[in-house]
Amino acid sequence: MELADSHCHLQDPRLRDALPLLLEQSRALGIGQWVVNATRETDWPEVAALSKSAPGLRAAFGLHPWWQNHRTSSWRENLVSILSSHPNASIGEIGLDLWMRNADLKDQVVVMREHLDIAKVLGRPVTIHCLRAWPHLLDVMRNEAPLPCGFLLHSYSGPVEMIQQWTELGAFFSFSPAFLSLNKTHIRRMFQNEIPLNRLLIETDAPDMAAPKHLSRYEVSAVAEPIEPLAQSMKRLNHPANLILCLEAIAADRSIPQEEAAELCMDNFYNLFGHTEKAPINASQPSL
Ligand SMILES: [Zn+2]
Numbered sequence: 343m344e345l346a347d348s349h350c351h352l353q354d355p356r357l358r359d360a361l362p363l364l365l366e367q368s369r370a371l372g373i374g375q376w377v378v379n380a381t382r383e384t385d386w387p388e389v390a391a392l393s394k395s396a397p398g399l400r401a402a403f404g405l406h407p408w409w410q411n412h413r414t415s416s417w418r419e420n421l422v423s424i425l426s427s428h429p430n431a432s433i434g435e436i437g438l439d440l441w442m443r444n445a446d447l448k449d450q451v452v453v454m455r456e457h458l459d460i461a462k463v464l465g466r467p468v469t470i471h472c473l474r475a476w477p478h479l480l481d482v483m484r485n486e487a488p489l490p491c492g493f494l495l496h497s498y499s500g501p502v503e504m505i506q507q508w509t510e511l512g513a514f515f516s517f518s519p520a521f522l523s524l525n526k527t528h529i530r531r532m533f534q535n536e537i538p539l540n541r542l543l544i545e546t547d548a549p550d551m552a553a554p555k556h557l558s559r560y561e562v563s564a565v566a567e568p569i570e571p572l573a574q575s576m577k578r579l580n581h582p583a584n585l586i587l588c589l590e591a592i593a594a595d596r597s598i599p600q601e602e603a604a605e606l607c608m609d610n611f612y613n614l615f616g617h618t619e620k621a622p623i624n625a626s627q628p629s630l
Contacts, residue, residue, distance in 0.1 A: 343372040343600070343601055343604045344372055344374055344604065344608055345371065345372050345373045345374065345375075345544070345585060345586075345589060345604055345607070345608070346373070346374065346375035346376070346377075346544075346607070346608060346611040346615075347368075347373060347375065347376045347377065347544070347545055347546050347548070347582055347585050348377050348469075348494060348496070348514075348516045348543040348544065348545045348611055348614075348615070349377055349379060349434075349435070349469055349494065349496040349497070349516055349518075349545035349546070349547055350376050350377065350378060350379065350545065350546050350547060350548045350582055351378065351379055351381065351435075351547070351548065351549065351550065352364075352365075352376055352378045352392060352399065352548065352582065353378055353380065353385050353388040353389045353392050354549050356549055356562075356579060357548070357549050357562065357579070360562055360563065364548075364562065364581060364582055364583065365396065365582075367560060367581070367583045368582050368583045368585070370583075371583055371585075371586050372604070373582065373583065373585055373586075374397075374398045375398040375399075375400060375611070376398060376399055376400065376582065377400045377402050377432065377434070377469065377615060378392055378393065378399055378400060378401055378402065379402040379404070379406075379434040379435040379469055380401070380402060380403045380404060380434070380435070381404075381405070381406035381408070381409050381435055382405060382406065382409035382412055382413075383405070383412070383413060383414060383417055383420060384412075386403050386420070386421075386424055389401045389402070389403065390403075390424060390428060393428065393431070400430065400431070400432070400615065400618065401428050401430075401431040401432075402431060402432040402433060402434035402435065402469055403421055403424050403425055403428070403431055403433060403434075404421070404433045404434045404435055404436040404457055404468075404469075405417065405421075405436060405453055405457070406435045406436065406437070406471060407436075407437055407438060407439040407442065407445070407450050407453075407471065408439065408442055410449065410450065410453050413453070418456055418460070421457075421460060422460060422464070425460065425464055425466065426464070430616070430618050431466070432466050432467045432468065432469060432491075432615060433457055433460065433461050433466050433467070433468045433469070434468060434469025434470070434494075434496075435469050435470075435471050435496070436453070436454055436457045436468065436469070436470060436471070437450075437454065437470045437471030437472050437475075437479070438450050438451065438454060438471075438472050438473075438475035438478055438479050438482070439471065439472070439473045439474070439475060440473065440474040440475040440478075441473035441474045442473070447475065447478060450475075451478065451482055454482055455482065455485075455486060458482075458483075458486040458489065459486075461489055461490075461491070461493075462486075462489060462490060465490050465491055466491055467489075467491040467492050467493060467494065467614050467615055467616075468489060468491075468492075468493040468494070469493070469494045469496055470493055470494065470495055470496065471496060471497075472495065472500065473499075476500040476501055476504060479500075480504060480507060480508075483508075483511050484511070487511050487512075488511070488512065489511075489512055491614075491616075492512040492513070492514060492613075492614050493511075493512060493513055493514070494513070494514045494515075494516055494543065494614060495508060495513050495514070495515050495516070496516045496518075496545055496547070497516060497517075497518040497520065497521070497545065497547060497551065498515040498516065498517075498529075498532075498533075498537070499526075499529050502532050502536050505532075505536050505537060505538075509538055509541060513541065514541045514542075514543050514610060514613075514614045515533070515537045515541055515542060515543065516542075516543040516544060516545040517533050517542070517543070517544050517545070517588050517591065517592060518544075518545055518546065518547055518551050518588065519546060519551065519552070519553035519557075519558070519580065519584045519585070519587045519588055520547070520551040520552065520553065520554075520580075521533070521591075522553055522554055522557050522587060522591060523554045524554075530591065530595065533592070533595065534595035534596065539596070539606060540606075540609075540610060540613075541610060542592065542606065542607060542610055543607055543610050543611055543614070544585055544588035544589060544592065544607050545585070545588070546580055546581075546582050546584055546585050546588075547580065548579070548580040548581060548582040548584070549562065549579040549580050549581075550580060551580055552578040552579065552580040552584075553580065553584045553587055555578070557587060558581070558584055558587075559583070559584060559586065559587065560581035560583040560584050561578075561579075561581055562579040562580070562581045589603055589604055589607070592607070
């Protein structure tokens with residue numbers, strides 16, 4: 343069985359010492375690919391280095407809304423440059439967030455549109471974070487459509503009524519171990535009944551968004567100092583091998599064998615992120 347984690351942050355300094363063991367434990371379960379999402383300019387070099395350190399680690403570069411205030415005046419040129427030297431990399435994690443303190447939606451939209459412009463010119467898939475800003479995100483994505491390589495709404499917790507509109511725009515949706523919490527049953531049902539099978543992916547968001555403690559099968563033993571602006575409640579680290587919990591939930595909820603669920607998620611993963619050996623869709627020089 344082959345599995346891919348469609349969204350995680352394995353470059354996170356809280357995982358650094360434990361990473362070789364975490365990857366070994368994950369590979370033992372068949373997990374062989376990870377889309378490692380950067381969050382800020384300062385972690386782009388680490389994501390780049392990680393993507394060259396072992397097979398299966400795929401880079402994604404971008405600015406997460408929590409870190410946009412730290413961007414330099416040359417972030418856009420820097421992003422184009424690092425993407426150009428990593429032809430298989432995607433764009434992420436970017437997005438809109440009205441849950442965070444002191445959110446500046448106007449600025450978030452400006453930064454997001456810059457990323458989407460680059461995605462269109464370079465022909466790259468995009469990974470999107472959204473909290474409490476779904477109508478705004480839909481507006482942006484409609485205005486920027488079509489994105490030639492599609493996009494992932496990671497840990498999708500948006501309105502069920504929007505799923506069809508997202509699907510028409512080319513969205514994929516990923517299920518996270520955090521959705522196994524009892525207070526997230528409505529999200530699990532949405533993934534069971536409403537998300538199209540050919541758009542369904544699984545992710546961990548490791549080291550964030552830990553699975554409920556009573557279900558978690560793998561724990562990271564590293565000391566977890568919370569990083570601002572993460573809440574204290576996110577202090578428990580998520581182990582990337584907990585991806586297996588997502589697979590089990592999808593298989594159970596869809597009444598299909600785990601092997602079949604794994605194959606389905608892998609097909610969807612390749613449809614969005616491509617095969618690493620595949621040439622980038624737009625190989626021409628960017629005119630950015
Ligand atoms: Zn993330």
